[in-house]
Amino acid sequence: LAVAAKRKKLVSALVLVAAALPKPPDVRHDPRVFGLFVLYLVPGAAELYLRRRKARMTPEEESNEMLELCTVDMGRIPREVVEAHYALARERRGMPWANQAFLSSARSMVPNVLFPAKVKRWIERVKAPTLLIHGDKDRLVSVAASRAACVMRSDFRLEVLDGIGHVPQMEAHP
Numbered sequence: 001l002a003v004a005a006k007r008k009k010l011v012s013a014l015v016l017v018a019a020a021l022p023k024p025p026d027v028r029h030d031p032r033v034f035g036l037f038v039l040y041l042v043p044g045a046a047e048l049y050l051r052r053r054k055a056r057m058t059p060e061e062e063s064n065e066m067l068e069l070c071t072v073d074m075g076r077i078p079r080e081v082v083e084a085h086y087a088l089a090r091e092r093r094g095m096p097w098a099n100q101a102f103l104s105s106a107r108s109m110v111p112n113v114l115f116p117a118k119v120k121r122w123i124e125r126v127k128a129p130t131l132l133i134h135g136d137k138d139r140l141v142s143v144a145a146s147r148a149a150c151v152m153r154s155d156f157r158l159e160v161l162d163g164i165g166h167v168p169q170m171e172a173h174p
Helices: 002-006 031-041 045-056 059-070 079-092 098-114 117-125 143-152
Strands: 014-017 130-135 157-161
Touching (some): 002 117, 031 045, 031 098, 045 098, 059 079, 117 143, 130 143, 143 157
Parallel strands (some): 014 130, 130 157
16 A cells, blocks of 8 residues: 555555555454554563463464454365464474564554554555455454545445455455
8 A cells, every 4th residue: 555655656456455454433443453452562561472472372373363363264264274374383483583573563553553644645645446355354454444445535446255354365265
């Protein structure tokens, strides 16, 4: 979205999948997701939480917890994709910078939620045809956020996938 807004010539068409867009003020955050992001914002506490989580859980358990948070039905994810997540989680155990990279990524999204003006300006400036794809059961980013973007931009198109969570690319497949 930022590239499409700032460097228009680089983007001829845009597809946003469960994008972290600002939600309307009357839409509540999922309590579990909200609690996790508040924790991720607290320096020291977030790092301690991730270290303790790593000590008490196997890589497979960590992956399952994340996939369950991001999906409506983890059973819909192809087994080979789940296995790839397990392999990546095992590999991440040997990366001393992995927790900090995760926290940096999580923390980078918070300003877009708390201070949505910048993202709204990006939405206004996009020239490329834009498709938003969103699961109606997404707990991380409410589908209301995509709907609000489409209200701002009537030329944006929204496809809502029924019974799907935050990762439709994994959960909704033929």
